[in-house]
Amino acid sequence: MxxxxxxxxxxxxxxxxxxxxxxxxxxxxxxxxxxxxxxxxxxxxxxxxxxxxxxxxxxxxHPTLIRAAHEQLDRLTLTSRAFIHDQFADFCRELAALCGKDLVLPMNTGAEAVETGIKVARKWGYQVKGVTPGQANIIVADGNFHGRTTTIVSFSTDDDARADFGPYTPGFTVVPYGDLAALEAAIDENTVAVLLEPIQGEQGVVLPPDGYLPGVRRVCTDRNVLFVADEIQSGLGRTGRTFACEHEGVVPDLYLLGKALGGGIVPVSAVAGNADVLGVLKPGQHGSTFGGNPLACAVATEVVRLLATGxxxxxxxxxxxxxxxxxxxxxxxxxxxxxxxxxxxxxxxxxxxxxxxxxxxxxxxxxxxxxxxxxxxxxxxxxxxxxxxxxxxxxxxxxxxxxx
The missing domain is CATH 3.90.1150.10 (Aspartate Aminotransferase, domain 1)
Incomplete structure (x- = not known):
């Protein structure tokens, strides 16, 4: 048969x-x-x-991306961040320009980008905003999907993702997605960031209500809180703009990027922000052996160039x-x-x-x-x-x- x-x-x-x-x-x-x-x-x-x-x-x-990977495979694939390689500066500079930000911190997976964003927001809160030591909190939305690490599932509202993985990491407050009043009411003197997906992908491509993202931006600015946009699925051309936030003219303090950044060839993620935020990190405080490796940078630089054409x-x-x-x-x-x-x-x-x-x-x-x-x-x-x-x-x- x-x-x-x-x-x-x-x-x-x-x-x-x-x-x-x-x-x-x-x-x-x-x-x-x-x-x-x-x-x-x-x-x-x-x-x-x-x-x-x-x-x-x-x-x-994609032929452009495959060509970049082949060429880099014949030259250099990994150095660790103990040294600088010849693909690194081009990638960081061109991605920073695409995002309209000063700095880029390369990682590997989307979850790592989210974890990086959380760490940066907390450190910014303590060193710049003056939050009470050990008391930093971050506002997130129900229905979120930011990854599957222990910290991230601690603020998930999906039982499949969260159940039986406790004890859970404290420091997060969950509010309804799209409810600006609830978000603003949840902010206190120790709030360091609002972490949102501009469009909730795993939830079923749930779009924000009109005016919600601009409202979040306004509240974050008024209350001295970082707006961290998880554009790992929604960003890099998926929605018809480079970033989903652009549909409402919103610029977050930190972009969390991944998935498409690796061109479907290698895992590449990044956090992009200005020096007054990303600059709080000092040597030894965060890193990744493979983050920003030569092969990843060679491919991701070509991804950025494809996007730069529009x-x-x-x-x-x-x-x-x-x-x-x-x-x-x-x-x-x-x-x-x-x-x-x-x-x-x-x-x-x-x-x-x-x-x-x-x-x-x-x-x-x-x-x-x-x-x-x-x-x-x-x-x-x-x-x-x-x-x-x-x-x-x-x-x-x-x-x-x-x-x-």
Whole structure:
């Protein structure tokens, strides 16, 4: 039988057998990819509508980024921060310019960027604001997803992420997302920062209410509190702007960046801010052996240069409108709500029809890969190199799943 010749079933079984079950992946085994398309071990092609949670904003194996990686692999891959390498200054300078900030602190993963932001905010609070020693607190929003380290899950409101990982790190106050009055009321003399995702990705691409982010910026300025924007998923072209905060003309004190910064090749993250904030760190107080390594910097510098052209932001805006129109055409035909910003969409399926997981499994059978979150919600975040015809194809497959 044909099924007996397929490689996917045994590969899935082996993965399940030898891997801790901290993920519940779709039963597809990818072996190669290019642009917006993936190919599995049995030769079947899939349209990627997840893009590695925005880590693949520039598609799979973007030729400019692959070339930079190959060239750097032949020269130098790691020095540690004990020395300066020849790719470091270009990356930091060009990323700082893209962000409109003085300084950049390179790390590796998004969670490390968030942890770095937390440490910087606390140190700034003690050394600059004069907060009571050991009493610094940070305001966060419910529904947040900033990573999975012990400190970060301490202020998560997702039981799956948080339960049974205590004791939890103190120093955080959770307020409703989008509620400016609650946020302002939570600030006290020991508050050092407000840490927010401009758009809550894991929650289902939840957009902020109009005026919320400018209000947060105003409150933070008035109360001498840092505004720390987690743009790890929303930033670097995903929403049609370089940063999601730009949609409302807001500039945070610290940008937390990651995912797309590594071009889908290497893990790269960074914190960008001005010298009066990032400058509180002194040698020996924070670091990473691999943070800002030569290979990472070579790739990430090319990512910054791609973004500096503005081409990907324009593509995200234009194609995002096409995606929005297609998805809104399915409202009342199996969809109950759609939230879109650029090429990023949260889609709520009528829960009487199917769960988000079931929808993603059925999309997979039709050659489209997406990811569910929270019940009957799925997220669509295709690479920014996707074409208009490919967007139409993805929407058509979702329509077919809903109508089946």
């Amino acid at each position: 044909i099924e007996d010749m397929l490689r996917t079933p045994s590969a899935v079984r082996d993965a399940e057998r030898y891997t801790a079950h901290n993920y519940h992946p779709l039963p597809v085994v990818i072996s190669s990819a290019e642009g917006a398309w993936l190919t599995d071990v049995d030769g079947r092609r899939y349209l990627d509508c997840l893009a590695g949670y925005s880590a693949l904003n520039f598609g799979h194996r 081409d990907f932001q324009r593509r995200s805006t234009e194609l995002g409108e096409r995606l929005r129109a297609g998805l809104e055409g399915l409202l009342g035909k199996g969809l109950v709500a759609v939230r879109v910003r650029g090429l990023w969409a949260g889609v709520d399926i009528d829960p009487t029809l199917m769960t988000g997981r079931q929808a993603c499994e059925r999309l997979m059978e039709r050659g489209v890969l997406a990811k569910d979150t929270h019940g009957s919600t799925i997220r669509l975040a295709p690479p920014l190199v996707i074409t208009a015809d490919e967007i139409d194809h993805a929407v058509a497959q979702l329509a077919a799943v809903l109508a089946a």
